[in-house]
Amino acid sequence: MSDLDWNQINTFLAVADTGSLVAAARSLRMTQPALGRQISMLEEKLGSSLFIRGRSGMKLTETGLALVDEARAVKNEVDRFLLKAAGHDERISGTVRITASRVVSIYILPAMLARLKQAEPAIEIELVPDNAVANLIARDADIAIRMVRPLQNDLIATKITEIPLGAYAHQSYIARRGRPETIDDLKHHDVIGYDREDRMLVAMRELGIPAERSFFSIRTDDEVAAWEMVKAGAGIGFAQQHLAADAPGIVRVVPDLPIPTLPVWLTAHQDLRTSRRIRRVMDFLTEELKALAARI
Template sequence: MIDWTLLRSFLATVDYGSLSAAATATGTTQPTLSRHIRELESVVGTPLFHRSVRGLEPTEAALALVDDARLMGQAAEALALKAQGKGETLRGTVRITASVVVSNLILPPIVADLRQAEPLIQIELVASDTAQNLLRRDADIALRMFDPTQNALIARKLGDTPLGLYATTDYLNRRGRPQTLTDLLTHDVIGFDRAEDIIKGYAAHGFAVTRNQFPVRTDDQMVCWHLLLAGAGIGFAQDLLAGARPQLERLHLGMRLPALPVWLVMHEEVRSNARIRRVADFLTTALMARLKP
């Protein structure tokens, strides 16, 4: 019999091409992965990887194992999900994933209230703008700002969080208050470095701009937020967050900005787990009270 742990490390190394990248993806250490690969090579009796300029490349023997290993992994994950779904006590760990902004600025007071209400439930919070795979149990509950499409997931839309244009009162007193979208072109707008969402938004309103239009640029949403609060320029922010900051003023320039949907998502196999269901219900109530229906 082959230990599934060894196969999981093997698949991660195949998928990511290096021990360091695989270790980061699986949340383990590079020495542990290396040991797992050596143990698996001992079991199958043949080398599974060779080094190249591109990293670790699987041998023909390794490639012959990949499909069967993936099938075994899917079966193991399905079994674990079903077993997890049978939990009936309000004790243990629940892993939540949400965007970096939501994790930093919206969830902390909610998690604090949850800990008071359910002190036996421990919370792991994964702040990531990359969608975690609930089918692989990367998380128990996900808060997402897009409509989930994966099968075997249950999703509930909790509401919308509109976006607005904001700047600090100090910045506007210093630079003046734009009255039209054309005026916005003469102001310091906090933009994205590589993402093109804001450039496309300008284009939709008839303004062809490049990234050089934005004197301060970053793709990190939390950095955007802190630059906005520091008065570095005009920025885009959720009304839910910016409306609670007295130093920020909302600009009404007629720019059509989308409202971000907020979905709570979990795997259908774990919804019968008492502690996960309790956390999901708590998050639902708290977020719906804050969001627009």
């Protein structure tokens, strides 16, 4: 048993968590046959079956159920070991994995990361556009840019700036439907908002606007799609002011609408503070995001 392979334990956990070889292979960026071989080799070493294979996926056996918590504890210790090691990495070369919302990843970060590559060509960048909060402890990402303060333990989070928001429409929409001047005017317009996500409705109710889901005649939970619909003239939407300033034909409407600003938090695991590579990227992004806020 002394030749137990950590990769096989990690594979076992991925299959246990996803319930599928296909999903686990996707999450680990492996091929399904390679992942299946890892599971088979682990089962051979342990002398027990870990999963029941069926049409509905991979179901843990009694042995698998008994071992999954122990395997997770091993994974947590390995993750912490790797974080400690990364924190003492003195190189300015290597990979930095950054996660941010789709809006930030698509509209804000590309120009910043282009400048970063010019300044630090030896740093390899992995960008993960994702609105879900990444697990920085498990190294799903090294650095996260978020619009809410992370609540995970062992994280360092710095509030970089506040980005103002506004309500906007394309000139083609205004020419067709007119320009709303008050909050009440919005009731007679095509407003673009969230579908299942209720953050915008909650914020509007806090501002004294008794909005329901039907207030939005066009609904999507993808903020990039929503902004593109605004630019296409489909309706009135909400966006960061600097995005609107850079978009041809976009006009601000109801400028007195009291929309709260959007905080920007830069986050990493505290064990990475001593990594020169991570520190360099965090410092670079801090200056870039502050510069962005300064020009709004």
